[in-house]
Amino acid sequence: MKHKSPLPLEIHDLTISYEDKPVLYGIDLKISDGVLVGIIGPNGAGKSTLIQAIMGMVKPLGGWVKIFGQKEKKAYLRVGYIPQKESVDWSFPVSVLDVVLMGRYGHAGWLRRISKKDRSIAYECLEKVNMHSFADRQIGKLSGGQQQRVFLARALAQESDLYLMDEPFAGVDAVTENATIELLRELKNKGKTLIVVHHDLSNAKEYFDEIILLNMRLIAHGPVKEVYTKELLQKTYGGRLTVFTEIADQSTKR
Amino acid sequence: MNATKTFSLTLIFLPISQLLASTKDLDFFDRTLRFFSFNDYSVQVVVLGVIFMGIGCGLMGGLVVTRRLSLFSDTLSHAVLPGIVIGFILGGFKSSFVVIIGAMVAGFLGVTLISSITKYTKIRLDSALGLVLSGFYAMGVCFLTRIQKLEFGNQSGIDRYIFGQIAGISSTDLYTIVISGVLILAIIILFYKELLVTGFDSNFAHSIGLPVEFIQYIFWMLLAFTVITSLQIVGVILVSALLIIPAATASIITQNMKTLLLWSSLFAVVSGIIGAYLSFLGNSLPTGPIIVLCSCCIFIIILFLHWKNGLLLKWYRLRGKEKKIAVENTLKAVYQELEVQRFSKDLILISDLAKRRRVSVPEVCQEIIPLIEQELAFVKESSNPKLRGENKIALSPKGWSEACRIIRNHRLWELYLTNEVQYQADHVHDDAEKIEHILGDELVRKLEKILSNPTKDPHGKLIPSQQDIKRGYMHIQ
Numbered sequence: 001m002k003h004k005s006p007l008p009l010e011i012h013d014l015t016i017s018y019e020d021k022p023v024l025y026g027i028d029l030k031i032s033d034g035v036l037v038g039i040i041g042p043n044g045a046g047k048s049t050l051i052q053a054i055m056g057m058v059k060p061l062g063g064w065v066k067i068f069g070q071k072e073k074k075a076y077l078r079v080g081y082i083p084q085k086e087s088v089d090w091s092f093p094v095s096v097l098d099v100v101l102m103g104r105y106g107h108a109g110w111l112r113r114i115s116k117k118d119r120s121i122a123y124e125c126l127e128k129v130n131m132h133s134f135a136d137r138q139i140g141k142l143s144g145g146q147q148q149r150v151f152l153a154r155a156l157a158q159e160s161d162l163y164l165m166d167e168p169f170a171g172v173d174a175v176t177e178n179a180t181i182e183l184l185r186e187l188k189n190k191g192k193t194l195i196v197v198h199h200d201l202s203n204a205k206e207y208f209d210e211i212i213l214l215n216m217r218l219i220a221h222g223p224v225k226e227v228y229t230k231e232l233l234q235k236t237y238g239g240r241l242t243v244f245t246e247i248a249d250q251s252t253k254r
Numbered sequence: 255m256n257a258t259k260t261f262s263l264t265l266i267f268l269p270i271s272q273l274l275a276s277t278k279d280l281d282f283f284d285r286t287l288r289f290f291s292f293n294d295y296s297v298q299v300v301v302l303g304v305i306f307m308g309i310g311c312g313l314m315g316g317l318v319v320t321r322r323l324s325l326f327s328d329t330l331s332h333a334v335l336p337g338i339v340i341g342f343i344l345g346g347f348k349s350s351f352v353v354i355i356g357a358m359v360a361g362f363l364g365v366t367l368i369s370s371i372t373k374y375t376k377i378r379l380d381s382a383l384g385l386v387l388s389g390f391y392a393m394g395v396c397f398l399t400r401i402q403k404l405e406f407g408n409q410s411g412i413d414r415y416i417f418g419q420i421a422g423i424s425s426t427d428l429y430t431i432v433i434s435g436v437l438i439l440a441i442i443i444l445f446y447k448e449l450l451v452t453g454f455d456s457n458f459a460h461s462i463g464l465p466v467e468f469i470q471y472i473f474w475m476l477l478a479f480t481v482i483t484s485l486q487i488v489g490v491i492l493v494s495a496l497l498i499i500p501a502a503t504a505s506i507i508t509q510n511m512k513t514l515l516l517w518s519s520l521f522a523v524v525s526g527i528i529g530a531y532l533s534f535l536g537n538s539l540p541t542g543p544i545i546v547l548c549s550c551c552i553f554i555i556i557l558f559l560h561w562k563n564g565l566l567l568k569w570y571r572l573r574g575k576e577k578k579i580a581v582e583n584t585l586k587a588v589y590q591e592l593e594v595q596r597f598s599k600d601l602i603l604i605s606d607l608a609k610r611r612r613v614s615v616p617e618v619c620q621e622i623i624p625l626i627e628q629e630l631a632f633v634k635e636s637s638n639p640k641l642r643g644e645n646k647i648a649l650s651p652k653g654w655s656e657a658c659r660i661i662r663n664h665r666l667w668e669l670y671l672t673n674e675v676q677y678q679a680d681h682v683h684d685d686a687e688k689i690e691h692i693l694g695d696e697l698v699r700k701l702e703k704i705l706s707n708p709t710k711d712p713h714g715k716l717i718p719s720q721q722d723i724k725r726g727y728m729h730i731q
Contacts, residue, residue, distance in 0.1 A: 055461045073463065081461035092454045093320055093509045102451045106462035111444060138509040
C-alpha cells in the first residue's frame with residue numbers, strides 16, 4: 001500500500017460525559033484534507049463538546065482523538081480555534097490588536113516576546129477581515145459581528161492547518177456572515193481543513209462541502225448531497241431517543 | 255501631572271493629619287522633616303516597605319480586578335486569620351516567620367476548600383467564597399479571644415496583624431516584602447502574554463497548549479503570597495482593599511492592561527506613602543486603615559475629576575447638552591409660530607409662543623433668556639411694560655438659520671422614518687423630537703441623498719431648504 005500522510009482529524013469511539021451525564025456517545029469520524037465541514041444538530045446535541053474534546057479541553061470517558069496522526073497535545077500548533085463568543089469577558093482591558101496577537105502566542109512560545117514579524121502578521125490578518133481601522137479599540141466597544149471578525153483574524157494569525165470554529169455565525173450581521181464564509185472558502189482552497197459548528201439549517205446546504213449530523217451520537221457524516229436529506233435531518237432533530245439516553249445515563253452513573 | 259496630584263493630596267491631608275496627630279506644631283514639622291528627609295533608618299524601612307508592597311498589591315490587584323476575582327482576594331485575606339493566630343502561638347509570640355508559615359497554610363487550605371466545594375458540589379463560586387470567608391474568619395476570631403485572655407495577650411502584638419502597624423516591621427519583614435514585590439513584578443513581566451490570554455479567553459489559551467489550570471494555581475499562590483506579606487502593613491481585613499481599590503481606580507482611567515497595571519501600582523504606592531506618613535505623624539495610628547482611606551480618597555478624586563471619564567465632567571457635559579436642547583426647542587417653537595402666520599410677519603407675540611410651548615408667560619420669558627444672550631433672537635417691548643405677554647420676539651439671522659436647521663432635521667427624520675423605515679405617520683413625531691438634536695451634518699447629507707432632496711415632510715409641511723438656512727429670515731418675504 002502507498003504511504004499516505006495522516007488525516008487532519010481522526011476520532012475513534014469517543015465518549016464524553018459531564019457530571020455522570022453522557023453528552024457524546026461512541027463517535028467515529030474521519031475528516032480529510034481541504035474540506036469545509038459543518039457540524040449540525042439541535043441544542044444540547046454536544047456540538048461544542050465535540051470541538052472541545054478534539055482540543056483536549058474535556059477528558060473523554062473513552063476513545064481517542066488524533067490530529068494529523070498525533071495526540072492533540074502535540075499538535076496544538078497546527079490547530080486554530082474560535083471559541084463561542086459568550087465564553088469571553090468582553091470588558092477585559094485588551095485592544096483588538098492585542099487579541100489578534102494572541103493568535104501568535106503559540107508560535108512565540110514561553111518567555112519570548114512578540115516579534116515585529118508577529119505584529120505585521122497580526123495586522124495583515126486584521127486587514128483581511130476589514131477590521132484594521134479598529135486595531136486600538138477596546139474589544140468590548142465593538143458590535144457582535146465585529147467581535148466575531150476579530151476572533152476570525154486571531155484564528156488566521158495562528159496559521160494553522162486545521163480550524164475548529166464554534167458558532168462563528170451566531171449573532172452576526174449579514175455582511176460579516178458573507179465575509180466570513182468567503183474567507184473560509186479561501187482557506188479551504190489553500191488546502192486547510194475547517195470544522196464549523198453551525199446552528200442555521202437553511203443555509204448549511206450552500207455553506208459546506210460535508211456535513212456532520214450530531215445528536216449525542218453521530219447520526220451521519222458525508223458530502224452534503226448524501227447527508228442533507230429529509231430522513232436524516234428528521235432523525236437528528238426529531239426528539240431524543242429516550243431509551244437510548246436513559247440507558248446511557250444509567251450506565252455512566254454506576 | 256502626577257506630582258501635582260500628590261502635592262495637592264498632601265495639601266488636603268496636612269490639616270487632617272494635624273488633627274489626627276494631636277501633637278504640637280513643632281513636633282509636627284519636626285516629624286514631617288524626619289519623614290521626607292529619608293535619613294532615619296526606621297523611616298527608610300517604612301517607606302521601602304510601602305513602596306514594594308504597593309508595587310506588589312497594585313500589580314496583583316490589576317490582575318485580580320480584571321479577572322473579576324475581587325471577592326476571591328477578600329476571602330483569601332480573611333481565611334489566613336486562624337493561621338496567623340496559630341502561628342503566633344506556635345512561634346512563641348515572637349517569630350513573624352512562623353506567623354507567615356501559618357498564614358500560608360491557612361490560605362492554602364482555604365483555596366483548596368473553595369476549589370473542591372465548587373468542583374464536587376452544586377454550590378456556586380460566590381456562595382463557596384462566602385462560606386469559606388466567614389467560616390475561617392469566625393475560627394480566627396475565636397482563637398484570637400483565647401489569646402487575649404492569656405496573661406501577656408494584650409502586649410503580644412497580634413494587633414498588628416489585624417490592623418497593620420508599619421512602625422513594627424523589622425528588616426527581615428522588609429526583605430520578605432521586597433522579595434515578594436520583585437517576584438511579582440518579574441513574573442508579570444516574564445509571563446505577561448500567558449497571564450493576558452488566560453485572563454481574557456481561557457478556552458483559547460488551552461487550545462494553544464498553555465497549562466491553564468497550572469497558571470491559575472500559580473496565580474492564586476502569588477495572590478496568597480501578596481496578601482501574607484502585606485499583612486503587617488495593612489492588616490488581615492484590609493489587605494484586599496489595597497488589592498481592589500487602586501486597580502478599580504486605574505480601570506476608570508484606562509482600558510489597556512499594561513497602563514492599568516502601571517497606574518494601579520502607582521496609586522497603591524502613593525496611598526501607601528501618604529498613609530505611612532500620616533501614621534508616622536500620629537505615632538500609634540493603625541497604618542492599614544489610613545492607607546486604605548488614602549486609596550479611597552484617590553479613587554473618589556479620580557472618579558469625579560478625571561479629565562475624560564470623571565463623573566463631574568460627564569455631568570457638566572450632560573447639562574450643556576440639556577441646555578442646548580432647551581434652546582433648540584424654543585427656537586423651533588418660534589419658527590412654527592412664524593410658519594402658522596405664513597411668514598407674513600417677523601415678530602410674534604410672547605403669549606402666542608407660550609401657548610405653543612404649553613407653558614406660562616413667565617416661564618417662556620425664562621426660556622428666551624439664553625436665546626437673547628446667544629444673540630439668536632431679540633425682544634421688542636410693548637408700550638405697557640407690565641404686560642409681558644404683549645412683548646414681541648423676532649429671530650436674528652443667526653437664530654433663523656439655527657431654527658431652520660433644527661426644523662429641517664426634524665422633518666427629514668420624520669420623512670425618513672415614514673418612507674424608508676415604514677413607520678406610521680402618527681408614530682414618527684416623538685422619535686424625531688429626540689433625533690433632531692443629535693443629527694450631525696454628515697447624517698443630514700446622507701438623509702438628503704436617500705430621500706433625494708425632499709421639500710415636504712409626511713404631514714405636508716414644507717421642509718426649510720439649505721437656501722432658506724443660508725438666506726436668513728429677512729430675505730424670505
